[in-house]
Amino acid sequence: TEGATQAILTSTGLGIGGTPSEKLTVDGNIRINGDNKELYFSGNQAKFRTSSASSDVIFETGTTELLRLDGSASSINVPDEIEMFFGSSSDFSIKHGPNNTHQKNFTGDFYISNDAANKDLIFRASDGTLNELMRLDGSASSINVPDNVPIKIGTNGDTRIYSTNSLSIYDFY
Secondary structure: OOOOOOEEEOOOOEEEOOOOOOOEEEOOOOOOOOOOOOOOOOOOOOOOOOOOOOOOEEEEEOOEEEEEEEOOOOEEEOOOOOEEEEOOOOOEEEEEOOOOEEEEEOOOOOOOOOOOOOOOEEEEEEOOOEEEEEEEEOOOOEEEOOOOOOEEEOOOOOEEEEEOOOOEEEEEO
């Protein structure tokens, strides 16, 4: 076109904007115009692959990033305030924001399970140091609360039950 090569057809394949290294090689962006367009793969496996193991694959709508497959960290990253829905009716979701994380179930019971034999569910939180607050002991079928961690009952926590190394304390206000 006007003295510049736009496409090259060789026995290897078709190159648009460059020499083909596969059946179709495109140097530059690809645009599919129109509504409701799909990209189909036939066969047993489809791969999205970057040329470098540390490259990212980014999914966006417009200019909003929804999901990043981070090659350098081997992680999947979802930006703040993007809610991920699961299930055919979108009846479970996870959302993280700059200050809070939410898990929501919209139907049926909500189970939290550890299916590993004789293992525990451990609840921890940080006050600057990560501390265990409660353990559901799978091997002993018991609920364990560490010493000096009170169980507070009531809106204002006016009833407390806790244990020290040597005492069990019940406070009622």
